[in-house]
Amino acid sequence: MPDTALLPRSVLHDRLRPGRQGAATGPAGVVIREKTGLTLAAVAALRGRDGAVIAALTALFGVSPPTRLRLVRDEGLAVIGTGPGQWLIAVDPMPDGSRDLRHGDLTTTLRDRLGGLAAVTDQSDAWVVFDLAGARVRDLLARCVAIDLDPRRFEPGDVALTRAGPLDVRLWHGPKPGRYTLSCFRSYGAYLARWLTDSALPFGLELVETR
Amino acid sequence: MRIPCPHCGDRSHDEFSYGGAADRRRPTTADFGPEWLDYVYLRDNPAGLHRELWYHGSGCRCWLIVERNTLSHAITAVHAVLPASSPAMEDA
Numbered sequence: 093m094p095d096t097a098l099l100p101r102s103v104l105h106d107r108l109r110p111g112r113q114g115a116a117t118g119p120a121g122v123v124i125r126e127k128t129g130l131t132l133a134a135v136a137a138l139r140g141r142d143g144a145v146i147a148a149l150t151a152l153f154g155v156s157p158p159t160r161l162r163l164v165r166d167e168g169l170a171v172i173g174t175g176p177g178q179w180l181i182a183v184d185p186m187p188d189g190s191r192d193l194r195h196g197d198l199t200t201t202l203r204d205r206l207g208g209l210a211a212v213t214d215q216s217d218a219w220v221v222f223d224l225a226g227a228r229v230r231d232l233l234a235r236c237v238a239i240d241l242d243p244r245r246f247e248p249g250d251v252a253l254t255r256a257g258p259l260d261v262r263l264w265h266g267p268k269p270g271r272y273t274l275s276c277f278r279s280y281g282a283y284l285a286r287w288l289t290d291s292a293l294p295f296g297l298e299l300v301e302t303r
Numbered sequence: 304m305r306i307p308c309p310h311c312g313d314r315s316h317d318e319f320s321y322g323g324a325a326d327r328r329r330p331t332t333a334d335f336g337p338e339w340l341d342y343v344y345l346r347d348n349p350a351g352l353h354r355e356l357w358y359h360g361s362g363c364r365c366w367l368i369v370e371r372n373t374l375s376h377a378i379t380a381v382h383a384v385l386p387a388s389s390p391a392m393e394d395a
């Protein structure tokens with residue numbers, strides 16, 4: 093039997109120059125790191141089944157899924173509200189980069205638990221996800237998205253579905269204050285990365301190499 | 304123009320697609336005639352308050368009913384076409 097397993101590879105592989113760039117004095121104002129190796133699954137409750145889906149997800153993960161555009165995190169797992177009756181489940185990779193299999197194959201497990209209640213789709217290789225940090229991170233985001241980023245309005249744990257120029261993006265804050273996660277569909281990942289890295293140059297950029 | 308989405312908050316109108324007047328009803332007759340002609344082709348062009356559909360495609364991907372003044376673009380009410388999720392809907 094030939095081994096047909098496909099290895100996921102970052103869309104940024106060989107496309108961007110990692111390291112310290114732009115304004116060179118002082119520490120980098122913005123640190124950008126691509127998050128790879130995430131396991132992602134989308135859950136959309138069938139009409140009128142929201143309550144049952146919330147109960148099933150709570151039983152499975154031990155955290156109660158947000159009913160607004162918020163996220164909850166628990167030990168390497170995030171449940172992200174992405175609209176009424178819709179959630180994205182994100183599981184961090186293991187420290188060695190391999191998939192965290194504590195819930196088995198995530199999509200299969202969710203389909204087993206949510207049969208007849210929700211539509212479940214594997215999204216693991218569908219999104220490019222950037223971790224954004226640094227003292228000037230909100231100045232960088234202000235160049236990309238037209239939402240109020242003041243932490244009193246966009247609090248840690250808040251999620252926004254919006255636009256960055258022509259792209260639909262998902263942005264969430266934290267839960268650690270001042271840390272943001274920005275994602276878009278994979279095929280636009282290189283475009284968004286170029287925009288982010290160019291926009292970050294005046295603040296001093298540290299682009300962390302993607303494995 | 305900014306539309307206050309009940310799910311996402313205040314957003315620029317370019318995140319939305321316009322879906323026409325909110326209160327038009329599809330004719331019940333199967334015969335093509337004046338009713339269908341009116342439904343398919345004829346649009347009112349009110350000066351003032353207008354109830355209309357907008358789709359928040361770059362946000363929550365929900366259809367909204369927006370009450371907008373066509374003279375000033377002032378928006379007086381926005382609500383989702385489908386009621387907000389609630390466990391109470393479970394038995395419906």
Ligand SMILES: [Zn+2]
Pocket residue numbers: 308309310311312359362363364365
């Ligand atoms: Zn919305």
